[in-house]
Amino acid sequence: MTKLSVNINKIATLRNARGGDVPNVLKAAKNIEKFGAEGITVHPRPDERHIRYADARELKPVLTTEFNIEGKPIQQFVDLVLEVKPAQVTLVPDAEDAITSNAGWDTIKHRDYLREVISEFKSHGIRTSIFVDPELKIIEGAAETGADRIELYTEQFAVDYAKGMENAAKSYVACSQLAYELKLGVNAGHDLSLDNIGYFSNNVPHLDEVSIGHALISEALYMGLEKTIQKYLKLLK
Numbered sequence: 001m002t003k004l005s006v007n008i009n010k011i012a013t014l015r016n017a018r019g020g021d022v023p024n025v026l027k028a029a030k031n032i033e034k035f036g037a038e039g040i041t042v043h044p045r046p047d048e049r050h051i052r053y054a055d056a057r058e059l060k061p062v063l064t065t066e067f068n069i070e071g072k073p074i075q076q077f078v079d080l081v082l083e084v085k086p087a088q089v090t091l092v093p094d095a096e097d098a099i100t101s102n103a104g105w106d107t108i109k110h111r112d113y114l115r116e117v118i119s120e121f122k123s124h125g126i127r128t129s130i131f132v133d134p135e136l137k138i139i140e141g142a143a144e145t146g147a148d149r150i151e152l153y154t155e156q157f158a159v160d161y162a163k164g165m166e167n168a169a170k171s172y173v174a175c176s177q178l179a180y181e182l183k184l185g186v187n188a189g190h191d192l193s194l195d196n197i198g199y200f201s202n203n204v205p206h207l208d209e210v211s212i213g214h215a216l217i218s219e220a221l222y223m224g225l226e227k228t229i230q231k232y233l234k235l236l237k
C-alpha cells in the first residue's frame with residue numbers, strides 16, 4: 001500500500017502572511033493525521049519563507065505518523081535533522097533562488113558527497129531518500145549512494161498527464177521497477193493532485209509513499225481537509 005504524506009509547507013505560508021499563528025501548523029498537522037494521512041512532510045528552506053526550522057522542532061513530539069523532512073543538506077539542515085531525528089530525511093538539490101524544487105540529484109556526479117551525507121543520517125537511524133529525475137542511469141547512481149529510497153520527481157509526469165499524453169508515466173514505471181530490483185524503496189512527489197494521483201499510483205509499481213502539498217492544500221480550500229485526504233486515500237488503495 002502506498003502511504004500518503006501530506007506536505008504542510010503551504011499551511012505555514014498562509015500563517016506567515018500575517019506574522020501570527022493562524023492557521024496553527026501543529027493543529028493542522030494533527031488534524032491531517034486524524035483524517036488518515038500516514039505521514040507529515042516539511043521542506044524548510046534557508047529563508048524560512050514557509051515552514052520554519054522551529055516548526056520542525058515543535059512538530060516532532062506531537063506527530064504520531066512518519067515525519068519526513070526534505071531539503072538541501074546545508075549544515076543548518078543537517079544539524080536540524082540530526083536534532084529532530086525524523087523517520088525519514090529526503091535530500092533535495094535545491095537551487096538558492098528556486099521558487100520550488102525544480103530538479104533531482106545528479107547521483108553520478110555527486111555520488112561521493114551523497115554517500116557521506118547519507119551515511120551520517122543512517123548512522124543516527126534516520127531513513128534516507130534522495131530526490132531524483134526519472135532516468136535509469138540516475139537510479140543506478142542512487143543505489144551507489146547507499147540511500148534507502150528514491151523520491152521520483154513527478155513534475156514532468158504532472159505536466160504530460162495534464163496534456164493528455166499517452167505514456168505520461170512511462171519513465172516512472174521503468175525507474176520504479178529498476179529501483180525495486182536494486183532494493184531501493186520508492187517515493188514520489190511534486191505536483192501530484194487528485195487529478196493525476198489515481199493514474200500514477202495505478203501505473204507505477206512498488207510505490208511506498210507519495211508526498212503531496214500544493215495541490216492537496218488547495219483542494220482542501222474547496223472540500224475541506226478531511227474530505228480531500230479521504231479522496232487521496234481511496235485513490236491510493
Ligand SMILES: CC(=O)[C@@H](O)[C@H](O)COP(=O)(O)O
Nearest residue numbers: 009043070092100101189190
Ligand atoms: C521536493 C519537492 O518536490 C517538494 O518538497 C517541494 O519542493 C515543496 O517545496 P515548496 O513548498 O517550497 O514548493
Ligand SMILES: NCC(=O)COP(=O)(O)O
Nearest residue numbers: 007189190191211213214
Ligand atoms: N516531495 C514533494 C512534496 O512534498 C510536495 O510537493 P508539492 O505537492 O507541494 O508539489
